[in-house]
Amino acid sequence: MAIDLIDKMETMTGAKALMTAMEKEGVKQVFGIPGGANLPMYDEFARCNIRHILARHEQSAAHMADGFGRVSRKPGVCFATSGPGATNILTGLATAQADSSPMIAVTGQVPVAMIGRDAFQESDIIGMSNPVVKYAFQPRQANEVPEAVRKGFYIARTGRPGPVLIDIPKDVQQNEAEMEFPDEFKIQGYHPWADPDIVACERAIDMLLNSEKPIILAGGGTIISSAFAELQSIAETLMLPVVTTFKGKGAFPENHPLSLGPIGMHGHAEANKMMTEADCVLAIGTRFSDRSVGTFEAFEKRLKIIHMDVDPAEIGKNQTAQVAVVGDVKASLRIMIKLLLQRSIKKTEESTWIKHVKETKAYWKENLKIHPGEMGAAKILRKLREILPVESIITTEVGQHQMWASLFYDVIQPGTFFSSTGLGTMGWGFPASIGAKVARPDVPVVDIAGDGSFSMTENSLATAVLEDIPVIVFILNNFSLGMVAQWQRTFYDKRMIGVDQEHCPDYVKLAESYGAQGIRAQSMDELEKAIKTALSSDVATVIDIPIDPLEDVLPFVAPGTSLSDMVLPS
Amino acid sequence: MWAILSLLVENKPGILFKVTNLFRSRNFNIDSISVGVTENPDYSRMTITTYGDEKRVAQIVKQLDKMIDTVEVRHLDEHKTVYRELCLFMINLSNANDSMEINKIASAYGGKVHDVKKKSLMVELTATPEQIKAFEELVRPFGILDVARTGVAALQRSGS
Secondary structure (H helix, E strand, O other): OOOOEOOOOEEEEHHHHHHHHHHHOOOOEEEEOOOHHHHHHHHHHHHOOOEEEEOOOHHHHHHHHHHHHHHHOOOEEEEEOOOHHHHHOHHHHHHHHHOOOOEEEEEEEOOHHHOOOOOOOOOOHHHHHHHHOOEEEOOOOHHHHHHHHHHHHHHHHOOOOOEEEEEEEHHHHHOEEEEOOEOOOOOOOOOOOOOOOHHHHHHHHHHHHOOOOEEEEEOHHHHHOOOHHHHHHHHHHHOOOEEEOOOOOOOOOOOOOOEEEEOOOOOOHHHHHHHHHOOEEEEEOOOOOHHHHEOHHHHHHOOEEEEEEOOHHHOOOOOOOOEEEEOOHHHHHHHHHHHHHHOOOOOOOOOHHHHHHHHHHHHHHHHOOOOOOOOOHHHHHHHHHHHOOOOOEEEEOOOHHHHHHHHHOOOOOOOOEEOOOOOOOOOOHHHHHHHHHHHOOOOOEEEEEEHHHHHHHHHHHHHHHHOOOOOEEEEEEOOEOHHHHHHHHHHOOOOOOOOEOOOOOOHHHHHHHOOOEEEEOOOHHHHHHHHHHHHOOOOOEEEEEEOOOOOOOOOEOOOOOEHHHOEOOO | OEEEEEEEEEOOOOHHHHHHHHHHHOOOOOOEEEEEEOOOOOEEEEEEEEEOOHHHHHHHHHHHHHOOOEEEEEEEOHHHEEEEEEEEEEEEOOOOOHHHHHHHHHHHOOOEEEOOOOOEEEEEEEEOHHHHHHHHHHHHHHOEEEEEEEEEEEEEOOOO
């Protein structure tokens, strides 16, 4: 398998081989929690140059690694012990898988001879994790460890990225073996990238040119592939309006005249309207999730679809494409740009369509009704946008605040907005912001949070404080599980069950008890001061912003309906 | 549409689990499955038959192809493929002539008769699923006591 060996054979333990192989992959830190079955690998931290960042729950460790991976586009690494340590990372794996995030999870396992005997802290994590990982390894001999790590990192970061699990029995960590660290290797059944399809790109251009109302739908794949400049070039050359999915939010600068923002259940009114009116879509790196497109049948009905994706299995899964361009979207877009140059195509005159798009956008900028109070979600998030430097990184939790962020926080520098969009994991944003800050210590990192989600992983404050990772948690606090409450108000005749969190805990005191900074902001003045204080602080800050518990997220496309059924604020 | 899929997979523990788990988690159906090692012990061949419209079968093939452990996934054209299933039938004998009748039917389908007892006999049949079904209909009146089937094994004809 190993064609070329860069290092000489060396005798060492499996645990040492793990750390050595990870150093070779460029790993600088691991997020994790030690336990009985991973102590041998933990002992190696004493003898290597990898920093250990202690989490307070394995799920959070996984989200930290995920946040690091999304921002740095290199696999983030988390460690957990066997049994409950391993099962606690399952949500983290599923979150990373749903959002195609590169991640390596290394779990301890009971010794090989104990596997299958229901040993103490034994869990069949290989079996349990199967549907939520891109691949999983369980080396049964110490000398299999380096290759598992090498292949694991390769699989996690290439093609459509995803989480890889490496489950290492304790005796495999302890045993010594002659180790080879392969440089080159082959995985027969894995073809992460198809060659760019020039013919399909040509057809895509013709289809766009022959449509009256073409539009671009940029998905998360645009961000993963960092095809920002290419997307902007195509949009400007062909003068195409750009909508995004929620995961694609910020693939295109949201202050650009051609930007309409995200479509979907809580998409921008102008984005949903124009998506519904368009007759041809260039869909880039998206799986057409139900939350983005509403009912599949209604979406594809009057639309010609050009589908560009790295994953061939996405073509035709949720929507039927007339033109499929399989391959890395950045490479495909570059080919389109080249073809446009060769054919000297550059639109300079505004079509009736683009004029209509701009009018619609201007109309909704003026006329979308927002909460009338001083501390309405729109005003709060616009204030945050106004003060934060453009290069700041945003993560979000999951719920109303997340959708308000989508509606009212404009991403100006592409690739600075991250959220758990696929699995919708509450509690993701805060640990992910810690991982993001580790990847980019030079820029402010803000977790736009709600009180419900933040409660789920708030103990990561210990990590932020003790490991000196000064992130900002920005809580839109409606003292409830707000999105569920909104659905109960809307669909369940206002029977409010299990949604009231009351004033528990006090987030300022909570922050202070961890040694973080806690600030409550009850007016726009206080909010402005709080954000500025947080930005100039070298300790993690929680800003608690009480809001109206009855504020709904609008516009709203109810589940099982189409984008044209969008409900607007009245 | 009935479809025959042929998978060349790495011969490692856990692959059968991953393949069947994919069918379960993606809401696909397995009609039959057979697995065996190939001439090269590093690989196994899985033959899976399934139902679905064209789009669905294409999606199954793509999802299987995406699996890292699958080296090759093919949707076989049944007209260019030899496909057979081995089936064992235990059949009830109630009248004196039954044994002879069943023997006739079995030989018409190329079956072999085993384990002839006073009250039952066993027929071994290697045939296509359609032929097996037809045989089953013919012997049903005698009373089928038990059935065991291997699932389809298939190979594309050379040159096609």
